[in-house]
Amino acid sequence: MIDEVYLDMDGVLTNWDYQIDFYNARKPTGKANWDKVCKIGAKFWIDMPWLLEGHDLYLGILELQKKYNFKLGVLSAIFSNSGKRGKRYWLECNCPEINQENVIICNRSFNKVEHAKPNRLLIDDKPENCADFVGAGSNAILFTTYKEVLHKLEEKLKA
Ligand SMILES: [Mg+2]
Numbered sequence: 001m002i003d004e005v006y007l008d009m010d011g012v013l014t015n016w017d018y019q020i021d022f023y024n025a026r027k028p029t030g031k032a033n034w035d036k037v038c039k040i041g042a043k044f045w046i047d048m049p050w051l052l053e054g055h056d057l058y059l060g061i062l063e064l065q066k067k068y069n070f071k072l073g074v075l076s077a078i079f080s081n082s083g084k085r086g087k088r089y090w091l092e093c094n095c096p097e098i099n100q101e102n103v104i105i106c107n108r109s110f111n112k113v114e115h116a117k118p119n120r121l122l123i124d125d126k127p128e129n130c131a132d133f134v135g136a137g138s139n140a141i142l143f144t145t146y147k148e149v150l151h152k153l154e155e156k157l158k159a
Helices: 016-022 034-040 041-047 052-068 081-094 109-115 129-133 146-158
Strands: 004-007 073-079 103-107 121-122 139-142
Touching: 004 041, 004 052, 034 041, 034 081, 041 081, 052 073, 052 146, 073 109, 081 129, 103 109, 109 121, 109 129, 121 146, 129 139, 139 146
Parallel strands: 004 073, 004 121, 073 103, 121 139
Antiparallel strands: none
16 A cells, blocks of 8 residues: 655756756756756755646645545755755745655665655656666656646555
8 A cells, every 4th residue: 555655856846957957057968067066056956946747746746645645755866965955945945745754865866766665656757766666666656747647646546
């Protein structure tokens, strides 16, 4: 039975791509310029806009939570301390419904699987994170559209 739902941040709740371009912190290869992101510090993460689709998802999940009464948390990854601080602050301001005790911020994306449990479900935009979770005997839904994710989530919560 699934009684804990964890949300990824970048690419699910937050618009990371927007922020990277806003701060002109993309390398010609398309990858992030992490030196620049680290120099900007916590502000880079605190100012990040919602992903509009993610905001709709979040509101829908709060509705489902009333019906199915699961624990709602966040499972995100950033290696820097300023990033961890910034992400937690963003959640405090934008997702006050999430208890900070249920916020896990690991160093790297591949560390997320260390938090996989049979009663948990991860919603993430990276197929490899979802595959790792399922491979570890947990549950995952790949973030596509908020409607599709909410539908899949309700099916799993009902099961
Ligand atoms: Mg992500």
